[in-house]
Amino acid sequence: MSRLPEPYKIKMIEPIRLISREERKHKLIEAGYNPFLLKSEDVYIDLLTDSGTGAMSDRQWSGLMLGDESYAGSRNFYYLKETVQQLTNYQYVIPTHQGRGSEQVLFSQLIKKGQAVLGNMHFDTTKAHIELNGGKPVNLVISEAYDTSNQHPFKGNFDTNKLESYIQQHGEESIAFINVTITCNSAGGQPVSMENIKAVSKIANKYHIPLIFDAARFAENAYFIKMREDGYKDKDIRAIVKEMFAYGDGLTMSGKKDGLVNIGGLIVIKEDEKLFQQCTSTIVPLEGFPTYGGLTGRDMQALAVGLNEVVEIDYLHHRISQVQLLGKLLVSYDIPIQEPIGGHAVFVDAKKLLPHIQPSQFPAHALACELYIESGIRGVEIGSLLFGRDSESRKDGLSKLELLRLTIPRRVYTDNHIQYVGESFGKLSHKRSQITGVHFTYEPTILRHFTARFKPI
Ligand code: P61
Numbered sequence: 001m002s003r004l005p006e007p008y009k010i011k012m013i014e015p016i017r018l019i020s021r022e023e024r025k026h027k028l029i030e031a032g033y034n035p036f037l038l039k040s041e042d043v044y045i046d047l048l049t050d051s052g053t054g055a056m057s058d059r060q061w062s063g064l065m066l067g068d069e070s071y072a073g074s075r076n077f078y079y080l081k082e083t084v085q086q087l088t089n090y091q092y093v094i095p096t097h098q099g100r101g102s103e104q105v106l107f108s109q110l111i112k113k114g115q116a117v118l119g120n121m122h123f124d125t126t127k128a129h130i131e132l133n134g135g136k137p138v139n140l141v142i143s144e145a146y147d148t149s150n151q152h153p154f155k156g157n158f159d160t161n162k163l164e165s166y167i168q169q170h171g172e173e174s175i176a177f178i179n180v181t182i183t184c185n186s187a188g189g190q191p192v193s194m195e196n197i198k199a200v201s202k203i204a205n206k207y208h209i210p211l212i213f214d215a216a217r218f219a220e221n222a223y224f225i226k227m228r229e230d231g232y233k234d235k236d237i238r239a240i241v242k243e244m245f246a247y248g249d250g251l252t253m254s255g256k257k258d259g260l261v262n263i264g265g266l267i268v269i270k271e272d273e274k275l276f277q278q279c280t281s282t283i284v285p286l287e288g289f290p291t292y293g294g295l296t297g298r299d300m301q302a303l304a305v306g307l308n309e310v311v312e313i314d315y316l317h318h319r320i321s322q323v324q325l326l327g328k329l330l331v332s333y334d335i336p337i338q339e340p341i342g343g344h345a346v347f348v349d350a351k352k353l354l355p356h357i358q359p360s361q362f363p364a365h366a367l368a369c370e371l372y373i374e375s376g377i378r379g380v381e382i383g384s385l386l387f388g389r390d391s392e393s394r395k396d397g398l399s400k401l402e403l404l405r406l407t408i409p410r411r412v413y414t415d416n417h418i419q420y421v422g423e424s425f426g427k428l429s430h431k432r433s434q435i436t437g438v439h440f441t442y443e444p445t446i447l448r449h450f451t452a453r454f455k456p457i
Contacts, residue, residue, distance in 0.1 A: 003321045006414060007314040011058060018044040018376045025373050032453025033369050033438055035378045044376030045417055047406040050344045052098075052256035052263060054410035057309060060260065060302040067298025076300040077291040083304040087238070087311070088245045088268055092276035094283060095303075096265040097294030099216055099254025101287050103129035106252055106267050107176075109278045110210065111135040115176040118166060119214075120158050121145070121186040122179060124386065124447075126214060135176055140166065145187040146400045148338045148349040153228040154193040155340075156184030156221075158200050172207040181214040182221035182244065186382065188403070189217070189323075189342025191224035194232065194243060201247035213251040218244070219258045219310040220343035223320055237311045250275070257344065260306030260410060264299050322418060323408055329422025333429050338403065345407040347382065348425075354435055359384045360397030361437025361457060364404040367428075369456070370435050371404070375424030379406045386449045 019027070019042055031037035040046060046053070068074040081093040096102045103126055111117065113134035120141040122130065130137040140162045144152040158180070167175060180200060183191045204211040222240040226232045232240060245251065249272065255264030267283075269276045280290040287294040295303075309315060320343060327341030336352040350357075350364035357363035365381040372378055383402035390398060406421065438454040 004314075004318070006411075007318050008057070008411065016044055017041075021373065024376055028369060028372055032441065033456065034449075034452055034454060035368050035372055035380070036450050037453075038372070038378065042376075043372075043378045045413065045421060046378050047345075047408065047421070048378050048380050050257055050407045050409050051254065052261075053412065054256075054260050054262070055412050056260065056262070056302060056306070057411075059309070060305045063301035063305045064298040066301050067296060069297045071292070072289055073291055074297040074300065076297040076304070080300045080304040083307055084266060084268055087241060087307055088251070089242050090245065090250065090268045090270045092269040092271075092273070092279075094267040094269075094276075094279055094290055095293035095295050095300055096267060096283070096287050098256055098263060098265040099214075099252060100125040100129065100265075101294055102252035102254075102265045102267045104132075105279050105283050105286055106212070106250070107133045107135070108282060109275060110212070111176040115174055116166075116170065117176050117179055118163060119179040120156055120181055120184050120192060123181060123185050123214065123216075126179065126181070128447075138166065141184065141187055145184070145190060148188075148336060148347075148352070148401070151340055153191075153340060154196060154224070155190035155338075156181070156187050156192040157196040158192070160196070160199045160203060163200065164203050167203070167207050167209070172209055175207075175209050177210040177212050178204050179212050179214055180248070181216075183217045183224070183343045185217070185344075187342075188338035188347040189220070189344045190338075191221045191228070191343065193229050194225050194240070195229065197244055197247050210250070211248045213245065213248050214253075215245075215251040216254040216257040217343055218251075218253070219316060220320065222311070223316040224343065227320075237313060237316065241311060245270075255303045255306070257410075258307075258310045259303045260310050261299065261303045264295055264303045265293075266303075319410060322413075322415065325415060326406060326408065326418045326421060329419070330425055333422070333426035335425055335429055338401075345405045347403040347405050348379075349402070350383065350404050351402040353429070353432060356433065357435070357437040358397060359399065359402055361439065362402075362454075363437065364402045365454070366435055366438050366456070367404045369438070369454075370431070371424070371428060374428045374431075375420070377406075377421055377424060379404050381405075381449065385452070388446075388448060 111133040144150040250269040253266040336349040338347040354363040384399040387399040442453040
């Protein structure tokens with residue numbers, strides 16, 4: 001056996017059920033051909049997201065019983081603070097209700113109207129919060145990220161030449177901060193190398209621009225550094241995590257991914273006391289008192305325990321190898337995917353799989369609908385539908401990539417479930433030429449992918 005099975009036993013189960021093909025078709029029509037609008041009980045295997053969908057451990061569940069629900073100064077806050085300080089070597093810790101809560105609070109302090117935020121590839125809530133604060137999100141990921149067959153081991157890397165020329169061209173005062181997303185979700189869960197983080201930090205220091213991490217999947221990024229980058233194979237994950245964060249000034253984190261909890265987030269600041277004080281006053285009307293930030297005491301306890309579990313090497317070996325298992329199964333059925341396989345999901349290249357469907361007819365969304373009808377599996381489009389229209393020309397079909405994301409929740413599905421997903425895709429691929437695009441019957445003006453309705457063409 002080339003890999004060990006799940007490094008845990010199952011103590012509690014949640015039944016799932018595969019409804020019939022006829023029922024699935026009917027449910028999808030009712031949902032306006034939008035898998036977001038399906039009821040989860042009608043979904044057999046839910047690969048919509050890895051966010052808040054993980055299973056907590058017995059230690060986390062028992063931590064819930066230790067919740068100190070005092071309004072101010074909860075003991076769980078101090079435990080969380082200590083855990084985060086040890087993990088990051090940063091001084092100031094502020095809990096939030098989830099990642100976007102962190103973005104809302106921190107970005108309002110960092111961005112002056114009209115300033116740019118330079119990222120490898122900003123996630124959609126990050127992009128939204130930059131814009132809400134009058135900023136301009138700029139993506140500077142290496143071009144290899146847009147070529148799904150390119151085997152570059154760190155496709156989340158910044159193009160450092162582009163980064164420095166952008167700063168020189170526009171002037172450092174026009175840039176609010178540099179945002180390094182680890183792993184880079186929008187590029188396919190692709191990691192950023194330590195060498196690249198170091199190079200970005202050098203540029204940030206040279207021009208006195210703060211470097212902030214979007215650390216939702218920090219442990220998965222550290223694992224890829226250990227496995228793929230020279231000089232790290234014998235290093236402990238915690239040491240790699242500390243080294244990554246040493247190159248930054250702060251971070252936002254959605255705890256719903258590598259925090260291994262269903263709700264929660266963090267703002268963590270290295271040493272800028274003034275910024276910390278500004279955040280603690282801003283957070284009160286937005287999220288809550290700075291020692292709970294929108295979370296219950298028990299949530300903070302579970303998050304602290306989760307942050308210790310996520311850096312365990314046995315956990316990470318299994319986590320990443322399960323995603324690889326799905327990727328390899330799809331490749332064995334000749335399904336084109338973003339390669340190398342990333343950290344939290346397999347991204348199917350729908351542009352290559354369904355070349356007969358125009359980007360403006362959303363090939364990856366059409367594929368998500370067919371996958372649900374075929375097998376009861378729910379995935380999500382990351383392509384032109386999510387990207388939206390050009391704000392001036394109103395043109396559609398503009399994303400460089402048309403991907404279907406099959407996102408694997410943490411510690412939820414066994415390898416048998418993954419096998420089923422692979423085989424279902426194999427069956428679907430025989431019917432690929434019969435799949436047609438979709439058109440809108442209702443198109444909301446913002447964040448349209450959540451609530452839009454469609455019909456097949
Ligand atoms: C996801 F369809 N991600 O990947 P919050 N940064 C990064 C994220 O991946 C992220 C957040 C910040 C989600 C959830 C999601 O339109 C969507 O805790 C790299 O979700 O607020 C979230 O963290 C925000 C799915 C978010 C979506 C927005 O599935």
